[in-house]
Structures are given as C-alpha cells and as structure tokens.
Amino acid sequence: MxxxxxxxxxxxxxxxxxxxxxxxxxxxxxxxPGIPEPAIETLDPARDLDKECERIAQAARTVKKRLELSAAEAKGEGRTLLETTAQMAADPTLTSSSQAMVRERRLVPERAVWEAAGTLCAMLESLGGYMAERTRDVQDVRDRIVAVLTDSPMPGxxxxxxxxxxxxxxxxxxxxxxxxxxxxxxxxxxxxxxxxxxxxxxxxxxxxxxxxxxxxxxxxxxxxxxxxxxxxxxxxxxxxxxxxxxxxxxxxxRVRVFNGDGATKDGHEVQLLANVGDGAAARSAAEAGAMGIGLFRTEFCFLDQPTEPTVEQQVEAYTQVLAAFPGKKVVVRTLDAGADKPLPFLTDATEENPALGVRAYRTTRRDPEVLDHQLEALARAEAATEAKVWVMAPMISTVEEARAFTDKARSYGLSTAGMMIEVPSAALMADAMFEHADFASVGTNDLTQYVMAADRLLSTLADLSTAWQPAVLRLIKTACDGAAPHGRPVGVCGEAAADPALAVVLVGLGVASLSMTARALPDVDAVLKSVTLEDCRRIAALAVGAPTAEEARTAVRAELPVLEELGL
CATH class of the missing domain: 3.50.30.10 (Phosphohistidine domain)
Known part of the structure; x- marks a missing residue:
C-alpha cells in the first residue's frame, strides 16, 4: 500500500x-469465493439412489431451517427477505428436479443440485423483469445446499x-x-x-x-x-x-435527528413519512420521528402464507401497524402480489411476463374476494385504533379501475381512498383519475422501470433505472398538475423519496409528502430546511429541463451546497 x-x-x-x-x-x-461448481461425477453402482435423493431433501431442509433461524434475528424487510429465501429452499421444484437427475443420470447429489438450479435460473431469466431477479436467490439457495452436501463452509x-x-x-x-x-x-x-x-x-x-x-x-x-x-x-x-x-x-x-416537523425553510409543510412492512418497523419509524406512514406494504405480512390469511389474522397484523401512529396518517397499500412478491393463494407463477401480468389490483379480475376480505380487515383495524387510514391500490392503470377501487373502499367505511401511480397511463390520465381518487402516491421504482423499459436489476441498464430521468420527472409533474385542480395531494413512496437532492426536486414538482426508510428522515429534513418552496420550484425546473439524468442530477446538486456540508 x-x-x-x-x-x-x-x-x-x-x-x-x-x-x-x-x-x-x-x-x-x-x-x-462462492461455492465452486461441482465436477460432473456419477455415483458408484453400489450406492443407494433413494438415500442419495434423501440427502438432497435433508440438505434443503437444513438450509431452510438455518435461514429461518437467521430470519428470526433479522428485522423488517431483512426478515421478510430471509423468510422468502427460506421458502425457496423448501420449494419442491429444485429438490425434485435434482432428485430426478440422481435417479435418471446417477449424478452425485451436489452436481444434480447445481444443474437443476441452472435450469431453473435459465427459465427465470427467460421470463425477464421481476422473475429474472429471482435467479440470484436460486443461486444463493443452490450454494447453501451444495455446501451442506459437500460439508463445505457456508457462503456468507x-x-x-x-x-x-x-x-x-x-x-x-x-x-x-x-x-x-x-x-x-x-x-x-x-x-x-x-x-x-x-x-x-x-x-x-x-x-x-x-x-x-x-x-x-x-x-x-x-x-x-x-x-x-x-x-x-x-x-x-x-x-x-x-x-x-x-x-x-x-x-x-455527527448525529442528526428528525423532530417530526418536515418543512421547507419558509415553512411550507412537507410530510416526511416512513415505509414499513410490519408492526416492528412501524414502531421503529415512530421512534425515528416519522410524521406518519406513507407506505404500509401489507403483502409483507403474508409472504410466507400458503393460503389466504383469515380476516381475523389480517386485523391483528394491521392493528399492530396502525397502533404505532395514533391520530396520524397511515397510508395502506392493498396487496401488491405478483412479480417479485408472489403469493401462492393469489398469483400465477407460470405467467410469461409477470411484471406486465395479473399482479396487484389486477388480481381482482379473478379473485375479487381477496380484496374484499382485506378491506374488511382494514376497516376493523382502523376502528380498533386511533390511526387515520388512507387506503390505496397498486398498479391502477385506467380511470375505471380508479373509480371501481375507491367506490369499493368507501363501501367498507374507509373514507380516504386513492391509488398508486406506477404505470405511465395513470400519470397521463391524472386529471380524470382524481375525479375519483382522494390522493395518489407515486411508486418511482416501478414507474421508472415502465417509463424507461429497463429491468431495474440489470447493472448494464443502471443509467436508465433512476428516477433522475427527466422523462420520469415530467410524468410526476403531470400527475401533480392533474391533482392540483381537484385539491388532491400526491406523495412519493418509491426509493427516490430517500434521496435528499431528489426530494427537493419532488417538492418543487408539487409533491406533498415523501415516504422513505426511517433512517433517511434526518437527511431529507435537513436539506429541505435549507431551501424555500420557490427554491424547490426553480431547482425542479432545472431537473425537468435537463436532457439526461446525469445532467439533471449534476445541475440540482450544484444548487444545493448544503449536500457537501452534510456529506450527502
């Protein structure tokens, strides 16, 4: 050195x-280094194939158990993802395919698992989009099972x-x-x-x-x-x-804290909210000073459920979240099932392109009762707490869908009903959408993916997969402009909300609330308190008028010297 x-x-x-x-x-x-690829070897004729197949099943069970134990020690989204990976280890697809290779080709178990995982990954990659993201999880499970089979150190x-x-x-x-x-x-x-x-x-x-x-x-x-x-x-x-x-x-x-008073330098209120997936995350967000919840991902409560939870189970899960914010707004997203969040009781894993398929609100086309049960449970949870529930549906694409969902939500006594803006059509039709929706929240991750036609996981397309893209910012402005005549608020609950520089732009475009991981609240608050609303509007115009995402980001950062002072 x-x-x-x-x-x-x-x-x-x-x-x-x-x-x-x-x-x-x-x-x-x-x-x-990852687990090396096992050599192509066949079993000795004297080996018992049934026992070798059972070794694979036992190794998968061991991996599942270890992941579940790790999940028990993790928190929030980390726990959910570990539980989801544990489910994949328990999925019979990989195990049965591996066992078939042992029986038919007499491959040693570790090689059989490796080849079966390769076939599964190829299938997922061919589907593209969210399903392609699952290949990394399959490879992770593969490596863990092979490590058990070969008595090798567990990767990690x-x-x-x-x-x-x-x-x-x-x-x-x-x-x-x-x-x-x-x-x-x-x-x-x-x-x-x-x-x-x-x-x-x-x-x-x-x-x-x-x-x-x-x-x-x-x-x-x-x-x-x-x-x-x-x-x-x-x-x-x-x-x-x-x-x-x-x-x-x-x-x-330096230790910065958020005191629950989100606003610009001249006193224009900006609600700084938290994204949560369960009661523990909601309590942590409350301790961090969040002014409410801007995105309660209800499907995170049920990713490990093979069947639809009962209404009573849902009431219990929702009540834990709502109870953390008495008297404050809790924006609840109905089940965003499908794509990267499959729910066995609601989605079809065989769809060729699940990111563009029957996901989220579209699942009501064939299973409307699941939404009915969820709305009933939310209404009961709201009645049992002092939180103010705002309910919204993901993947709303048409004015008719916005009308149908908001009417149904209100029929259950949920007085504030809105929608997610993740599909370009929702932003472009915002003026008509807000004749029905009381509010909207922009999911910048999906909106960016659909606007730029770029798989969000591919590092080779990372320059496209950013909400700094002027095309994405223009659609957000269109949504805010469509909401303004109706007096409807538009929030942002995608990852863009946690970027302090981009937060200034979003407020300048007309966004009323920003929802993010609780850890980002102090940084976003500090930057917003350094600018006036007029500054936000002027800086937003620079971003929207830039020809590229990088030029937009550079132009905005040049106007915010506070970012360097804060080390952001």
Missing part, C-alpha cells in the same frame, strides 16, 4: 452507482473483529439482510442496480453502498486496502489522504 505525497498524483477513483448515502472509510474485506459475510468495507461481486438479499452496520461500515459490489432488493436493504440498514461498478472490484481491491466510500457520489478512493479520512470521521460522529 502506498501513501500519497504532495507531489504524487491522486489515485484514480473507482466508481459505481451510489445507492445508499454516506462517506466512510475502512479496510477492505472481500467476500469469500466474513467475520472479522474490526469494522470493514465489504467488497463482493454481488450480494444475495439473504446476505445483505444479515449485515451488521456496526461491523460492515459500507459495501461495494460489481453487479446490481439502484432499485434492487440489495440496494433497498442497504438504505434500510443505513449502510453506505455502491453497486454496479462494472469492473470486478474483488480483483481491483485487496483485503486490507484502505478505501474511502462515498455512497452518494458512487466513488471508491483507494488510499485516501489524511484530510479525507479526517472529514469522513467527523461526518460519522
């Missing part, structure tokens, strides 16, 4: 996509006594969910995109993170290298100067 001198040129930084803000430094610890995060910067080719959501912010001060991956589950978890955990570097960072960096990670700008500086290290330490020691 070399130490820069006054005369030596500064080391050229590596770069990627900053997905979780923060400026931190630390030694590199590379993710251990390094265990070191001192804090470190984790460097990996990629991280499975199950690995990310177990990251300890006290030990892993930041992470960098060669693959991944800005709205992948790994990126979302990094923000939820408050760990600065960079993904999609393109080059293999496990080759570019060595264990023990000191690096400076800027999770906002997406830069990785090797052997940073003492001044840079000092600044990183100073920023790390």
């Amino acid at each position: 070399t130490t820069p001198t006054a005369s030596s040129p500064a080391p050229k930084p590596l770069s990627g996509i900053g997905v979780s803000p923060g400026l931190v430094a630390g030694p590199v610890a590379r993710m251990a 995060i390094p265990h070191l006594p001192e804090p470190f910067v984790l460097v990996a080719k990629d991280l499975a959501p199950a690995d990310t969910a177990l990251l300890d912010p006290e030990k892993v001060v930041a992470f960098v991956t060669s693959e991944g995109g800005p709205t992948s589950h790994t990126a979302i978890l990094a923000r939820a955990l408050g760990i600065p993170a960079i993904v999609g570097t393109g080059t293999d960072v496990t080759d570019a960096l060595s264990d023990g290298d000191i690096v400076l990670i800027d999770g906002t700008k997406g830069t990785i500086i090797l052997d940073p100067s003492e001044d840079a290290l000092r600044r990183a330490r100073e920023l790390a020691q």
Whole structure:
C-alpha cells in the first residue's frame, strides 16, 4: 500500500452507482469465493439412489431451517427477505428436479443440485423483469445446499473483529439482510442496480453502498486496502489522504435527528413519512420521528402464507401497524402480489411476463374476494385504533379501475381512498383519475422501470433505472398538475423519496409528502430546511429541463451546497 505525497498524483477513483448515502472509510474485506461448481461425477453402482435423493431433501431442509433461524434475528424487510429465501429452499421444484437427475443420470447429489438450479435460473431469466431477479436467490439457495452436501463452509459475510468495507461481486438479499452496520461500515459490489432488493436493504440498514461498478472490484481491491466510500457520489478512493479520512470521521460522529416537523425553510409543510412492512418497523419509524406512514406494504405480512390469511389474522397484523401512529396518517397499500412478491393463494407463477401480468389490483379480475376480505380487515383495524387510514391500490392503470377501487373502499367505511401511480397511463390520465381518487402516491421504482423499459436489476441498464430521468420527472409533474385542480395531494413512496437532492426536486414538482426508510428522515429534513418552496420550484425546473439524468442530477446538486456540508 502506498501513501500519497504532495507531489504524487491522486489515485484514480473507482466508481459505481451510489445507492445508499454516506462517506466512510475502512479496510477492505472481500467476500469469500462462492461455492465452486461441482465436477460432473456419477455415483458408484453400489450406492443407494433413494438415500442419495434423501440427502438432497435433508440438505434443503437444513438450509431452510438455518435461514429461518437467521430470519428470526433479522428485522423488517431483512426478515421478510430471509423468510422468502427460506421458502425457496423448501420449494419442491429444485429438490425434485435434482432428485430426478440422481435417479435418471446417477449424478452425485451436489452436481444434480447445481444443474437443476441452472435450469431453473435459465427459465427465470427467460421470463425477464421481476422473475429474472429471482435467479440470484436460486443461486444463493443452490450454494447453501451444495455446501451442506459437500460439508463445505457456508457462503456468507466474513467475520472479522474490526469494522470493514465489504467488497463482493454481488450480494444475495439473504446476505445483505444479515449485515451488521456496526461491523460492515459500507459495501461495494460489481453487479446490481439502484432499485434492487440489495440496494433497498442497504438504505434500510443505513449502510453506505455502491453497486454496479462494472469492473470486478474483488480483483481491483485487496483485503486490507484502505478505501474511502462515498455512497452518494458512487466513488471508491483507494488510499485516501489524511484530510479525507479526517472529514469522513467527523461526518460519522455527527448525529442528526428528525423532530417530526418536515418543512421547507419558509415553512411550507412537507410530510416526511416512513415505509414499513410490519408492526416492528412501524414502531421503529415512530421512534425515528416519522410524521406518519406513507407506505404500509401489507403483502409483507403474508409472504410466507400458503393460503389466504383469515380476516381475523389480517386485523391483528394491521392493528399492530396502525397502533404505532395514533391520530396520524397511515397510508395502506392493498396487496401488491405478483412479480417479485408472489403469493401462492393469489398469483400465477407460470405467467410469461409477470411484471406486465395479473399482479396487484389486477388480481381482482379473478379473485375479487381477496380484496374484499382485506378491506374488511382494514376497516376493523382502523376502528380498533386511533390511526387515520388512507387506503390505496397498486398498479391502477385506467380511470375505471380508479373509480371501481375507491367506490369499493368507501363501501367498507374507509373514507380516504386513492391509488398508486406506477404505470405511465395513470400519470397521463391524472386529471380524470382524481375525479375519483382522494390522493395518489407515486411508486418511482416501478414507474421508472415502465417509463424507461429497463429491468431495474440489470447493472448494464443502471443509467436508465433512476428516477433522475427527466422523462420520469415530467410524468410526476403531470400527475401533480392533474391533482392540483381537484385539491388532491400526491406523495412519493418509491426509493427516490430517500434521496435528499431528489426530494427537493419532488417538492418543487408539487409533491406533498415523501415516504422513505426511517433512517433517511434526518437527511431529507435537513436539506429541505435549507431551501424555500420557490427554491424547490426553480431547482425542479432545472431537473425537468435537463436532457439526461446525469445532467439533471449534476445541475440540482450544484444548487444545493448544503449536500457537501452534510456529506450527502
């Protein structure tokens, strides 16, 4: 390792996509190499095929149990993702396919699992979109089962006594969910995109993170290298100067809190809300000062359910969330089932393109009673608490859908009913939509994916998969302009809301509330309090008028010197 001198040129930084803000430094610890591909070997004729097949089933059960134990120690979305991965380990598809290869080709169990997983991944990749995202989970389960079968070390995060910067080719959501912010001060991956589950978890955990570097960072960096990670700008500086290290330490020691008073410098209120998936996350959000909940993902309560939960079970789950915010707004999204969140009792896993298929509100076309049960449970939970429930449906695409959903919600006594704006048609038809919807919330992850026709997980398309795209911002403005004559509020609950610079733009476009991971609240609040509403409008015009996403982002950041002061 070399130490820069006054005369030596500064080391050229590596770069990627900053997905979780923060400026931190630390030694590199590379993710251990994955489980090597087993050799193509066949079983000795004397081996009992039934016993070898049972070894596969037992290994899958072991992996499932270990993941469930890890899930019990995790929190919020991390627990949900671990439970989902455990479900995949228990899925009979991989096990039965592997066992068939043992019986038909006499492959050794570890090779059979490897090949069966490869076939399953190829099938998922051919479907594209959200289903393609599941390949990483399949590979993770495959590696864990092979590790059990071969008595190899289980793949996962390094265990070191001192804090470190984790460097990996990629991280499975199950690995990310177990990251300890006290030990892993930041992470960098060669693959991944800005709205992948790994990126979302990094923000939820408050760990600065960079993904999609393109080059293999496990080759570019060595264990023990000191690096400076800027999770906002997406830069990785090797052997940073003492001044840079000092600044990183100073920023790390600053503690900002949110006092529940979201507003611009001139007093224009901006509701700063939290995204949650269960009661524990809601209580944490309340402790963090959130002014309410802007997105309660109800499907997260039921991802591990093989059958539809009873109304009573739903009432219990919803009440836990609502009880954390007495007298405050709780925006509830009805089941967003399908694509990356399949529910066995509601969605069809065989659809060729589930991201464009029968998902979310569209499931009412064949199973309307599921929505009826959910609305009944929400009404009962609201009556049992003091929270103010705002209910909305995801994937609303037409005016007729907006009318049908809001009428049905009100028929159950839920007085404030709205919709998600995730499909371009909803934004373009906002003026007519708001003749029925009381409010709307923009899901920027899906809206960006559909506007730019770019799979959000592909790092090769990461430049397209960002809400900084002027086309996306223009659609958000169209939605706000359509809502204004009706006096209807528009919020944003996608990951864009957690970006302090983008938050200024969104407020300038007319957005009334921003919902995010609770950890992002202090940063967004600090930046909004540095600008007036007129500043927001002027800065938003710069972003909307920019020809590219990068130019929009650069122009906006140039107008917000507070970002550098805060290390954002």
